[in-house]
Amino acid sequence: MKMNLRQADLLIRKELQGIYPPEEIRSLSLLVLTHCAGIPPVDIHSNPDQPVSESALAQINKIIDGLKIYKPVQYMMGTTQFYGLQLKVNEDVLIPRPETEELVHWILSDYSGTSFLRILDIGTGSGNIALALAKNLVSADVWATDNSAPALHLAKENARENGLMVHFVFSDILHAGSYSLPGQFDVIVSNPPYIPESEKNSLPRNVADFEPQQALFVPDDDPLIFYRKIISFAQIKLKQGGAVYVETHENFACEVADLFRKEGFLTAEIRKDINEKNRMVKASL
Structure with missing residues (x-):
């Protein structure tokens, strides 16, 4: 499934809803997107229609799965x-x-x-x-x-x-x-x-x-x-x-x-x- 940055951000927020506080989810989403997509944080807001590659999306989903069991995002990003x-x-x-x-x-x-x-x-x-x-x-x-x-x-x-x-x-x-x-x-x-x-x-x-x-x-x-x-x-x-x-x-x-x-x-x-x-x-x- 193809996604752009906005859609990937919404995916992360939806999947983590109820597990982490809203403010922490926003921070996690920004951190995960910048790491997986390899772009600076400003691009997520200034260019939300930029497509996310299949490999980056796979990495995002893997990190989401880890975050659901409370695995530290730093360990998953390395x-x-x-x-x-x-x-x-x-x-x-x-x-x-x-x-x-x-x-x-x-x-x-x-x-x-x-x-x-x-x-x-x-x-x-x-x-x-x-x-x-x-x-x-x-x-x-x-x-x-x-x-x-x-x-x-x-x-x-x-x-x-x-x-x-x-x-x-x-x-x-x-x-x-x-x-x-x-x-x-x-x-x-x-x-x-x-x-x-x-x-x-x-x-x-x-x-x-x-x-x-x-x-x-x-x-x-x-x-x-x-x-x-x-x-x-x-x-x-x-x-x-x-x-x-x-x-x-x-x-x-x-x-x-x-x-x-x-x-x-x-x-x-x-x-x-x-x-x-x-x-x-x-x-x-």
Whole structure:
């Protein structure tokens, strides 16, 4: 069946009606059409009679089927945007969030114009944080670790495709082997797992059913496990005067900040995200 852009837009909206909120459906339709038809968003509104190829329509229908079972559209398209970068994503890595862009922006604001920084991203996933920092702090020596070989493989692909240099290392912050990374760092950043397992059923299905569990959840009886390990690591591997930046669960930001202070960090500052939730902590030695 032949369709133009207007008809394809109506198809997407009709098929997703009642599954997603109307505003989200509009956003999804625009995203799917621009990706599948290979055209800029403005063309969808300025040239709605432009025909959609059979191959593009087949891809649109496949994505609609996935969206009906709440599969993230980013996984189906295979790409997402993060801080001006086009990144590959798949089910081995979390989908980068706008809140994490705010964490990157905080670091860039603090270190803009600074030369010869050594930066470490712990639990890099798709490489989004490390690559955004490497792009915007061109003289920085950026390192990134993950305990998932498939995630590191994807992060390296993203580095190559964006022409950026990051040292990727297989390492698990929960085990002592992470201490073998060479030298000390001016900045350590991490968006670790922080959602208690008991909250899984309250998460949107596109997150709970499809994103990697090991990158999301922590035990209910030890929700700060990753922060304690990051702090122990930083006490050895962070330079004097350096800083640790972490993303946190909104309910644990104060506890994370207190943990840094109790372990000898001079300051621990909490910042809210775009939704006015306590989401980020910066701790300095």
